[in-house]
Amino acid sequence: MAAMWTRKLPSRLQSQNCFRRLQSSVSAVTVDDAQERKSIYPPIKPRLPPGKWGDMEPIVAWDWYDCRQRFLNLPTVAERIHLMDTEFCQDKRCHKYWNFPLLNRTPGNLKYQQIMTKTVLKEVQNLNGIPCFDKIKNDEVVDVKNFLGPTVQDVLTEELTQLDRRHAKPLLGYNDERVTEDKHTDIILKRLLYVISTTLGNKYPHLFDMQITENVELSAHWEKYGIKRLNLPNVVRKRHPMHNMYEMKTLHRKRTPFELQLNSRVHASGKVSFMVRSESPLPEFSKDVQEAHFEEKELKEDRLLAWEQKVAEEKAKVEKLGNPLKLDKGPSPFLYPKIYGASFSDELITTNPGYNLGDPAQFSYMFIQNTNKNKLLKMEQDYGEEYASQAKIGWGMSTGFAWNVAMAHYQGFNSYVDITYPFTNFGILTDGKKFQFFANQLNTLELWKNNEANPIHNLCWYTPEMALYEAIEDKKLVNFDLNVLEHLITFLLCQPEDRGYDMKLTIPGDSLDRVKVDNWIEFKDKTPVVEKEVVYDESQLIH
Amino acid sequence: MSFRKRPDLRPVSRFLKSIPLWERPTFRYPIYRPGNPQTRLFLPQFWMKIMRDERNKSPPNSVQFEVHREMTKHDIREYLEKIYEVKVLKIRTFTIEGKDALERAADEPWLRTTFSTTDFDRRFAFVTLKDSTFYFPDIAKGYRSKQNKEEEAEKKTALKNETESSKTLGIPKFFLQ
Numbered sequence: 001m002a003a004m005w006t007r008k009l010p011s012r013l014q015s016q017n018c019f020r021r022l023q024s025s026v027s028a029v030t031v032d033d034a035q036e037r038k039s040i041y042p043p044i045k046p047r048l049p050p051g052k053w054g055d056m057e058p059i060v061a062w063d064w065y066d067c068r069q070r071f072l073n074l075p076t077v078a079e080r081i082h083l084m085d086t087e088f089c090q091d092k093r094c095h096k097y098w099n100f101p102l103l104n105r106t107p108g109n110l111k112y113q114q115i116m117t118k119t120v121l122k123e124v125q126n127l128n129g130i131p132c133f134d135k136i137k138n139d140e141v142v143d144v145k146n147f148l149g150p151t152v153q154d155v156l157t158e159e160l161t162q163l164d165r166r167h168a169k170p171l172l173g174y175n176d177e178r179v180t181e182d183k184h185t186d187i188i189l190k191r192l193l194y195v196i197s198t199t200l201g202n203k204y205p206h207l208f209d210m211q212i213t214e215n216v217e218l219s220a221h222w223e224k225y226g227i228k229r230l231n232l233p234n235v236v237r238k239r240h241p242m243h244n245m246y247e248m249k250t251l252h253r254k255r256t257p258f259e260l261q262l263n264s265r266v267h268a269s270g271k272v273s274f275m276v277r278s279e280s281p282l283p284e285f286s287k288d289v290q291e292a293h294f295e296e297k298e299l300k301e302d303r304l305l306a307w308e309q310k311v312a313e314e315k316a317k318v319e320k321l322g323n324p325l326k327l328d329k330g331p332s333p334f335l336y337p338k339i340y341g342a343s344f345s346d347e348l349i350t351t352n353p354g355y356n357l358g359d360p361a362q363f364s365y366m367f368i369q370n371t372n373k374n375k376l377l378k379m380e381q382d383y384g385e386e387y388a389s390q391a392k393i394g395w396g397m398s399t400g401f402a403w404n405v406a407m408a409h410y411q412g413f414n415s416y417v418d419i420t421y422p423f424t425n426f427g428i429l430t431d432g433k434k435f436q437f438f439a440n441q442l443n444t445l446e447l448w449k450n451n452e453a454n455p456i457h458n459l460c461w462y463t464p465e466m467a468l469y470e471a472i473e474d475k476k477l478v479n480f481d482l483n484v485l486e487h488l489i490t491f492l493l494c495q496p497e498d499r500g501y502d503m504k505l506t507i508p509g510d511s512l513d514r515v516k517v518d519n520w521i522e523f524k525d526k527t528p529v530v531e532k533e534v535v536y537d538e539s540q541l542i543h
Numbered sequence: 544m545s546f547r548k549r550p551d552l553r554p555v556s557r558f559l560k561s562i563p564l565w566e567r568p569t570f571r572y573p574i575y576r577p578g579n580p581q582t583r584l585f586l587p588q589f590w591m592k593i594m595r596d597e598r599n600k601s602p603p604n605s606v607q608f609e610v611h612r613e614m615t616k617h618d619i620r621e622y623l624e625k626i627y628e629v630k631v632l633k634i635r636t637f638t639i640e641g642k643d644a645l646e647r648a649a650d651e652p653w654l655r656t657t658f659s660t661t662d663f664d665r666r667f668a669f670v671t672l673k674d675s676t677f678y679f680p681d682i683a684k685g686y687r688s689k690q691n692k693e694e695e696a697e698k699k700t701a702l703k704n705e706t707e708s709s710k711t712l713g714i715p716k717f718f719l720q
Contacts, residue, residue, distance in 0.1 A: 106633065107632055107633055108632070108671070301602065302603055302604075303600070303601065306676070307599075328681075329599065330599070331598075331600065332598045332599060334600070336601075339601050339602065339605070383632060383633070
């Protein structure tokens with residue numbers, strides 16, 4: 001065998017080797033030679049990439065890091081979204097995703113929604129406690145309230161008493177003119193929005209410029225830590241490796257990052273009754289995210305809490321008797337969304353914040369959801385008012401969150417490239433009579449990280465449901481409550497401003513997205529048409 | 544002259560007899576006819592069996608059952624609320640179809656004759672309770688305590704033997720014999 005190898009070497013090389021050997025044996029080693037012989041190794045790769053990673057496997061962490069670099073190399077938002085939809089789609093990266101409906105109708109699912117979106121809920125009587133409302137003056141609010149009160153009353157009385165909206169189904173044939181109750185409330189809300197923007201638009205220009213869209217589709221997706229991935233490719237179900245070809249075939253190698261991931265994609269989609277957008281963003285609601293009040297209990301499943309309580313009780317018993325502690329197998333630490341009534345699917349998904357790329361009004365201001373829906377009424381009938389109100393809170397929270405996430409995607413961020421500043425929006429849930437107010441703030445998109453690695457969480461403030469008026473008697477509103485209108489006015493007076501820092505920090509300076517477009521339609525230059533007078537020349541006539 | 548249909552008192556067919564009682568389909572409920580007394584079925588073959596949640600992944604206010612395969616959600620709710628007075632919030636049910644298989648005769652397996660069999664369908668119900676929690680009881684507790692006592696007794700005897708043998712200053716037993 002050895003002869004075979006030597007024969008393969010070219011003769012010239014063999015001779016050189018021989019010469020070297022001879023030289024080294026003859027001459028002494030100099031200092032310069034020793035320096036030359038220092039071996040140069042490639043730079044040592046650290047175990048984990050920069051940043052906090054918690055208990056994540058190094059291969060997985062490096063995978064996430066490399067993906068992040070890949071996204072950062074792309075100069076425009078459109079390219080990043082395209083990459084997300086094609087290379088990082090559910091077929092290649094996560095195979096299947098969990099559906100996350102905005103209005104979750106399974107009872108008692110509020111905590112599940114909180115865990116999936118990693119938001120801490122805070123119930124407040126007044127949203128004035130949020131620091132961004134400090135700038136608004138009380139006198140201004142009173143002025144606007146006195147000005148807006150009668151007009152709102154007029155609209156409501158006109159819609160509810162004077163106008164004949166046909167709620168019933170016509171007897172025969174054409175169904176076109178029928179206005180169902182929920183559509184009627186949509187009309188009322190629309191009228192109110194337009195009244196506000198036109199009457200207050202002169203004084204407050206941001207209200208005049210805001211864009212209102214109706215019945216908008218919204219979809220967003222993110223990765224959540226603690227959920228096992230569904231059905232890896234070619235794995236039908238967990239069986240003995242003897243039967244399982246995939247496991248059998250891959251026994252010889254290490255697990256890939258794809259197989260070691262402990263997170264899965266969540267896809268929120270739904271409709272929003274009204275979206276109000278503006279060109280500049282709302283101010284941050286709370287600036288010190290790390291110091292905000294947050295207990296681990298708030299974002300822990302009930303079964304885990306119950307288990308902890310049980311263990312504590314057992315320990316107390318054991319200490320009294322002096323016996324050794326014996327416990328059953330504890331609960332699994334993973335989250336199983338199937339138990340909370342969630343479904344999964346594997347169709348192609350995209351992000352959609354309700355506007356196209358390049359729209360000047362690219363920041364959220366406020367969303368309004370119409371709660372006058374049969375679905376909610378059905379829920380009240382089936383499970384009671386308590387659970388229906390919980391579902392409403394979850395609805396407001398998750399729509400705000402999903403909208404923020406989708407909007408962050410359109411600013412060049414995603415779950416690989418974390419956001420550099422918080423996204424905020426306001427929200428209202430109404431049926432025209434009862435109002436509930438929300439304020440959402442998105443602080444991180446790195447939900448795929450461990451709680452230890454990423455302690456930052458998202459925030460949501462909400463008020464209890466308040467009635468604008470009690471009833472209608474003799475074609476008049478009874479007990480019209482101006483305090484409820486005050487909440488709405490504080491929302492309206494909170495002006496969106498330039499935050500003073502770069503909103504697309506991860507996108508390079510010479511990118512096309514930075515160019516501010518003023519002329520959306522390029523007018524063609526008019527070329528003057530030259531008309532020459534044809535002179536009749538008799539001489540050219542052919543006889 | 545009454546038009547009421549008499550209750551079906553025919554004996555169970557030979558085919559049905561081969562099926563165990565809890566797997567049998569329920570009797571058809573007598574059709575309603577006006578007039579009294581009504582013909583009623585007083586002992587339906589419905590049953591519910593609590594299952595242990597092996598991975599312990601469900602919330603504390605939920606219980607998992609295997610139920611008779613003809614029970615509907617309404618039946619399950621009625622069963623729990625009327626008999627056990629448990630308030631039910633929500634029920635999720637699903638069935639697992641029985642699998643087909645070719646079997647050989649038990650008495651003459653060397654013969655080539657086969658016949659196709661199907662397992663019974665199994666129906667499961669995940670029930671969430673209202674205002675109450677449920678823990679699967681520790682069934683093996685009594686057995687375990689009994690086992691522990693036996694173990695302790697064994698240890699005692701072993702200790703006794705040891706103390707006896709220790710008097711001989713480390714000489715093995717076979718040597719003594």
